[in-house]
Amino acid sequence: MVNLFDNDVESWERLARTDALWAVLSSDEFHDDALTRAAIERFWASGEQHIEHVLAIVRGELDPGFAPNVALDFGCGVGRNLVPLARRCRSAVGLDASPTMAKRCEGRLAECGLSNGAAFVTGRRIDPGPLASFGPVDFVHSVLVFQHIATEEGLGLLDQLLDLLAPGGHGFLQFHCKSPGGAAARAVKSLRLRSPRMNALAIKSRIPALRDVVMLYEYDVLDLLWHLGGHAVDDIVLERVDTGRGGYDARLYFAKFQGTQEEFARAGRPMKVRVRP
């Protein structure tokens, strides 16, 4: 049985050591050997813009007074979003499967003069130990991460993140739901998922469609809503983002019920889901 999770984590660690910014945002200008000062500025600015946008939507659609204390960024990479979160929250904690990414993230926090952030290495299980000293997590965030985690493992990690979110907390999570391309691309992908040999061949292939090194894993929107509902999330704003050739991502902004899981079950409140045009 192929251990996709460990293989993927190994690839992230390799990428983090060789081409970290490009691994995060795969545009040519972010390759290590092409980086200019302007490109580096654009890279960090993209995180500021993203976090501003996310917080504006949470405030506009879910809670006008939203002001998170402790933010948790799952798959923090080099800190593109963790640094803007640290600037806006009492504490910001990052988790990443790649030790080099986590180290670079801490380096970036220090470079920005921020002492209210930290990054830890994580695996299949999220260890709540190191997080405890920051206080209850009232904002969970993750972008460009779950799409790189095999779906079953990703859903398990989603449950753990939602467990960590305090009652009344909020979140933003992005998932890839449908890959671009037609039946042939899907058939190749499914073969790659099932056979390590086929996967190795695809990676070595000269045909770009077969070769895209980092696999994108798909999530079903109903499954995601089911997992959120199972953790007392009762208010969700859903955005569909087209990724070309029929592919799309789902971006979920959400609020967790104020009371305990038991109170939530007793209240029997239907989940509210709004789709942003």
Ligand SMILES: C[S@@+](CC[C@H](N)C(=O)[O-])C[C@H]1O[C@@H](n2cnc3c(N)ncnc32)[C@H](O)[C@@H]1O
């Ligand atoms: C494309 S980068 C995005 C980084 C960051 N979220 C951003 O938008 O700037 C994906 C990150 O997810 C991390 N990652 C991949 N699998 C992970 C896992 N199972 N648990 C935690 N982090 C993971 C990678 O090491 C990498 O830093």
